[in-house]
Amino acid sequence: MKQLTGLDATFLYMETPSSFGHVSGLGIYRRPDDPDYQPYEAFKAQIESRLHLLDPFRRRLVEVPMGLDHPYWINDPDFDIDFHVRHIAIPPPGDREQLGAQVARIIGRPMDRSKPLWEAYVMEGLADDDFAVLTKIHHATVDGASGVELLTMLLDTDPDGDEVPADTGAWKAEQVPTDLELLSRTAGSYFRRPARLARVQLNAIQQMAEITRNKGLEKMVANARRQTPWGRSSDNGDTTPSVTGPATPFNRSITPHRRLAMRTVPLADIKQLKTKAGATVNDVVMAICAGALRQYLLHHDALPEEPLQAMVPISIRTGQEADRWTNRVSSLVAALPTNVEDPLDRIDAMRQAMEQAKEQFELIPADALVDLANFSSPALATQAARLASSLHIGDQANPPVNVVVSNVPGPRQPLYAAGAQLQHYYPVSTIAEGMGLNITVHSYLNELDFGLVACRELVPDLEYLIDLHMEEVDILFKALKIRRKRAK
Numbered sequence: 404m405k406q407l408t409g410l411d412a413t414f415l416y417m418e419t420p421s422s423f424g425h426v427s428g429l430g431i432y433r434r435p436d437d438p439d440y441q442p443y444e445a446f447k448a449q450i451e452s453r454l455h456l457l458d459p460f461r462r463r464l465v466e467v468p469m470g471l472d473h474p475y476w477i478n479d480p481d482f483d484i485d486f487h488v489r490h491i492a493i494p495p496p497g498d499r500e501q502l503g504a505q506v507a508r509i510i511g512r513p514m515d516r517s518k519p520l521w522e523a524y525v526m527e528g529l530a531d532d533d534f535a536v537l538t539k540i541h542h543a544t545v546d547g548a549s550g551v552e553l554l555t556m557l558l559d560t561d562p563d564g565d566e567v568p569a570d571t572g573a574w575k576a577e578q579v580p581t582d583l584e585l586l587s588r589t590a591g592s593y594f595r596r597p598a599r600l601a602r603v604q605l606n607a608i609q610q611m612a613e614i615t616r617n618k619g620l621e622k623m624v625a626n627a628r629r630q631t632p633w634g635r636s637s638d639n640g641d642t643t644p645s646v647t648g649p650a651t652p653f654n655r656s657i658t659p660h661r662r663l664a665m666r667t668v669p670l671a672d673i674k675q676l677k678t679k680a681g682a683t684v685n686d687v688v689m690a691i692c693a694g695a696l697r698q699y700l701l702h703h704d705a706l707p708e709e710p711l712q713a714m715v716p717i718s719i720r721t722g723q724e725a726d727r728w729t730n731r732v733s734s735l736v737a738a739l740p741t742n743v744e745d746p747l748d749r750i751d752a753m754r755q756a757m758e759q760a761k762e763q764f765e766l767i768p769a770d771a772l773v774d775l776a777n778f779s780s781p782a783l784a785t786q787a788a789r790l791a792s793s794l795h796i797g798d799q800a801n802p803p804v805n806v807v808v809s810n811v812p813g814p815r816q817p818l819y820a821a822g823a824q825l826q827h828y829y830p831v832s833t834i835a836e837g838m839g840l841n842i843t844v845h846s847y848l849n850e851l852d853f854g855l856v857a858c859r860e861l862v863p864d865l866e867y868l869i870d871l872h873m874e875e876v877d878i879l880f881k882a883l884k885i886r887r888k889r890a891k
Contacts, residue, residue: 404465404577405476407543410730412473414542415464417835421659423513425520427539427831428554428845429506429665429854434532435562435822442534443490443525445821449557450523451484455570456556459544459728460487463519468582472589479519480576487521493528493535500866502529503663506537507859510831511661520544536820542833546732547811548718558818558825648805649707651700653839653861656798660859664869665829668851668876671888676876679883680750683757685810687879688851689713689739690746690753692808692842694878695871697741697749702867710738711805715757717764735764736804746875746882802837809843817848830854 407415414424434440454460463479493501505526514520520541527534538554545553559565580588648654670684677687693711700706713736720731737760740752811830818825829852830843839858844851853872857865880887 404580405726407473407476408729409473410732411543414730415474418513419836421657422835423510423659423833424543425510425514425539425541426545426550426833427506427510427537428550429502429663429827429829429831430536430538430820430825431529431827431829432534432536432820432823433826434534435824437822440822442527442536442823443488445823446523446525446536447484447488449821450488452567453557454484455574456568457553459540459553460519460521461574464516464543465580465585466516467585467589471586475580475585475588477577477579478574480578482519482576486518488523488525490525490527493526495528497529499665502526502535503665506831507661507663507856509537510539510663510833510856511659511859514539514541533826534823537831542730544728546718546730547716547809548720548731549727549729551811551813552727554828555814555818558820560816560818562819562822562824564819564821647801647803648712649709650801651707651711651805652703652705653857654802654805654837655839655861657834657836657839657858658860661834662857662859662862662865663831664855664865665827666853666869666873667827668853668873670846670849670851672876672880673851675885675888676879676883679885680747680879682750682754686750686754686757688810688844689715689737689757689808690750691872691875691879692806693739693741693743693749693753694746694875695868696739696806697743698871698875699868700741706741708742710743710756711741712803713737713739713806713808714804715760716807716809733764735760739806739808746878750879804838805840806838807832807834807841807843809841811843811845813845813847815846815848827852832856834858 418424432442434442450457450460461479461482462476464474465477466474491505493505509522509524514522520543522539524537524539525534526537529535540550540553673684673687676682677684680687682690692713696711697706714734715737716732716734718731719733724731737753738756740749740756743749743752809830809832813828825847827850828845828847830845831854832841832843834841834856839861841856843854843856845854846852853869855865855869855872857868862868
């Protein structure tokens with residue numbers, strides 16, 4: 404029995420009837436040369452053979468009465484893999500849009516908190532006789548980095564199968580604790596809380612002191628002074644994010660309904676662009692998103708004068724964590740140069756914006772903020788999320804940020820599920836009240852897989868938006884006057 408951290412639990416508290424805390428990934432697999440191959444049975448057996456390695460798959464939530472403290476994980480005494488692995492079919496012709504529509508319906512449903520918080524859907528009927536697997540797992544269990552680790556543990560690097568470590572029998576089912584037992588634990592936690600909070604605060608002060616020594620107080624003050632409203636350029640030419648983002652059609656109250664759009668770009672293309680532009684791969688990806696959003700908003704006669712604000716998740720994992728299955732993530736906010744017309748100027752503005760956002764991020768002790776989340780009130784956090792949803796706060800004020808843009812590095816070697824090779828891994832992330840669009844990019848092998856998730860009502864033409872991302876790649880090649888290197 405283990406208590407969730409404050410950050411892990413936050414992804415539970417944010418849930419409302421229209422906002423969900425789960426994240427997903429959609430793998431496209433090529434069948435092996437075996438006429439008797441059955442994707443559902445094969446994938447289910449793949450999971451069963453590794454359950455002793457995948458702790459998140461067999462633990463369930465136990466919530467403290469009245470939300471007095473953060474919930475606990477226990478080893479589920481009633482675990483049933485047939486509940487979690489499901490088998491469905493896509494109707495002919497099994498194209499990308501049909502697959503996206505089916506996935507959108509699945510991710511628009513909350514998860515059953517009385518069961519371990521994951522589901523897997525094996526989907527047959529795709530074109531070329533491929534099949535897909537949608538894995539849906541709650542963010543309270545994993546972040547982006549640990550999700551990639553979970554994926555690599557679940558799959559094989561050898562088409563004939565990897566050698567799996569033997570099950571030592573260490574996992575034991577646990578009885579669901581009574582309310583009295585949970586309240587007793589809560590009382591003990593409250594008794595220790597002042598001392599724990601004092602240690603966290605002291606650690607935060609020490610980290611701030613270290614940052615001040617490393618960065619210099621003068622630089623910290625200069626960084627604060629140059630923050631100008633709406634992210635406009637200040638006197639020294641810098642562009643910094645605003646306190647809030649401008650209004651857009653997708654920054655309103657969301658519904659439970661979702662859309663998903665997927666595309667793939669060769670990683671070699673992005674590397675060509677970043678080398679010629681003198682930027683990073685992430686700068687180019689962000690600039691592609693900025694250009695596509697600019698064109699989308701122009702098309703809808705809704706382009707703000709100010710740049711959009713992007714939340715960019717940042718992993719703060721050190722590799723020394725005692726528990727790999729927990730969230731170690733923070734975020735920075737960067738101005739997306741949607742107000743810059745020239746594509747080359749847009750890359751340069753994006754590079755500067757990311758540099759400044761990283762400087763601001765480094766001035767805040769991210770570890771300390773994560774630790775302080777342990778002392779939040781579960782009941783208050785849950786009620787605040789529900790109140791914001793019921794009052795449609797997203798319709799009343801400009802959002803803190805306009806869109807999440809995430810670039811997740813994935814495996815560079817081929818992966819297999821019971822002999823079926825993984826062809827693509829499309830990220831399927833989440834949206835929140837007032838922020839109805841998420842853009843996530845996941846690298847696998849030599850490609851970047853783009854996954855856009857949006858509120859169905861706020862972005863009815865999501866396919867058009869992702870097509871604009873692909874067009875933006877062509878625009879950058881033309882602007883930089885280079886030709887694509889064709890794959891051999």
